[in-house]
Amino acid sequence: MNNKITVSLLIGLLFLTIRAFNPAASSETTILTFTPTSVTATSGNTFTINLTVLNVINLNCWQTTFKFDCETLNCINISIPEDNIFSGHSTIFPTPKIDNTMGQVSIFCVLDEAIGINGSGTLCSIQFKALNEGASTLKYINIGKIWLDGTYLQEPNGNLISFETTIGIIQIIGQGFIENTFTINYGYETLQIKTLSNSTITNLGYNQTLKALIYDATGPDNTKGACIITIPQKIMNTTIIALSDNIPLKTFITELNTLPENGTHAFLYYSYPHSTHKIKILQTIAGDITGDRKVDIKDVAVASKSFGTTPQSPNYRSIADINQDGKVDIKDVSYISKNFGKYL
Numbered sequence: 437m438n439n440k441i442t443v444s445l446l447i448g449l450l451f452l453t454i455r456a457f458n459p460a461a462s463s464e465t466t467i468l469t470f471t472p473t474s475v476t477a478t479s480g481n482t483f484t485i486n487l488t489v490l491n492v493i494n495l496n497c498w499q500t501t502f503k504f505d506c507e508t509l510n511c512i513n514i515s516i517p518e519d520n521i522f523s524g525h526s527t528i529f530p531t532p533k534i535d536n537t538m539g540q541v542s543i544f545c546v547l548d549e550a551i552g553i554n555g556s557g558t559l560c561s562i563q564f565k566a567l568n569e570g571a572s573t574l575k576y577i578n579i580g581k582i583w584l585d586g587t588y589l590q591e592p593n594g595n596l597i598s599f600e601t602t603i604g605i606i607q608i609i610g611q612g613f614i615e616n617t618f619t620i621n622y623g624y625e626t627l628q629i630k631t632l633s634n635s636t637i638t639n640l641g642y643n644q645t646l647k648a649l650i651y652d653a654t655g656p657d658n659t660k661g662a663c664i665i666t667i668p669q670k671i672m673n674t675t676i677i678a679l680s681d682n683i684p685l686k687t688f689i690t691e692l693n694t695l696p697e698n699g700t701h702a703f704l705y706y707s708y709p710h711s712t713h714k715i716k717i718l719q720t721i722a723g724d725i726t727g728d729r730k731v732d733i734k735d736v737a738v739a740s741k742s743f744g745t746t747p748q749s750p751n752y753r754s755i756a757d758i759n760q761d762g763k764v765d766i767k768d769v770s771y772i773s774k775n776f777g778k779y780l
Contacts, residue, residue: 464491466589466597468500470574470604471558473698476632477566479608482512485574487543487559489521489589492597494552497590498559499544499582505572505696506539508608513563514543521557522547540577542585550592566608571664571696571703574604603698607632607664620649622671633663635710647672647719653680655710662707665717669702675722678706680713684727684755691722692771694760723775725755730779731772739769 467490477483487500504511514532516522526548533542543560547553578586580596589597612634619626620642629649631637640651649672655661667676676695678685685706688695696703704717716727723731725738738756742764745752754760758768 466492466599468599469602474605476607479566482565484563490556493554494591496552496592497546500587501542501585502574502576504539508570508572509564510536511541512565515561552592569610570705572606573696576601627668630666635661649717653715654712657711659710661710664705667702672719677718677720677727679716679727680708689722692759721778721780723772731775735772
């Protein structure tokens with residue numbers, strides 16, 4: 437009996453010894469992230485974000501391709517800092533592919549030797565210029581694909597390293613923007629709504645039954661008012677419309693990649709002529725551009741009246757540019773028609 441106990445103790449000690457030589461980091465999730473994950477910048481300024489990897493094991497090669505809103509910001513430079521995760525080793529770093537017309541960047545780097553690096557660190561630094569007020573995600577594409585426009589991490593033997601990602605959020609504001617935080621009740625929870633605006637925002641409330649955020653926005657007459665509002669996705673997601681005094685301002689649709697979101701929150705930007713307005717943010721149905729939460733002949737009529745126009749045209753209405761590509765064309769009308777008859 438004593439021998440059995442001794443053997444059991446030895447096995448237990450051996451198990452603990454093995455665990456001691458296998459760092460906890462090896463069981464942690466590898467994460468590809470932007471640092472910081474959220475940036476607020478003023479239009480006209482430049483700023484830098486790092487691409488970072490956390491808890492990686494045996495990293496020999498990495499590539500990322502991500503998209504951004506090219507109307508809101510442009511990428512102007514990408515570099516590998518001296519203290520990057522491959523520091524002290526020779527690397528191959530081809531010129532990154534920057535496409536500010538499509539809003540897409542591809543970056544590749546590989547160790548010039550068949551070894552792997554463990555730990556956490558910076559992969560590269562990305563410099564942007566803030567162009568116009570708005571909100572943009574930095575969103576990876578083709579995750580886990582060894583393509584020219586893929587996003588992947590690789591070991592020296594060519595095997596892929598599994599990882600998770602976090603989406604970056606960029607908010608570009610103008611002069612006079614102030615951040616405010618409001619609390620709302622959602623069931624038994626208390627949630628926060630954040631606004632960045634040059635308007636004075638008051639009386640913000642949430643109607644859970646109607647799935648509507650409502651507030652008052654006030655500013656000097658004959659000036660432009662604008663707001664970026666951060667909304668928890670659990671109260672509103674997928675398709676959202678913003679209205680000022682019941683006049684539609686803008687729709688945001690996940691399916692069309694026009695709703696900036698990061699997995700927990702949505703980030704809406706809209707503008708309006710200043711005075712005093714009642715702003716409503718509503719959950720709605722894709723294709724609704726009038727704000728009545730149904731897709732019918734009214735929506736088709738609004739889009740048809742602006743058909744063929746661009747922002748320079750006198751009868752252009754941004755609400756009809758449902759995919760936000762700078763023109764009202766057959767894509768917009770077709771999308772509305774595809775959802776004709778649907779309602780919330």
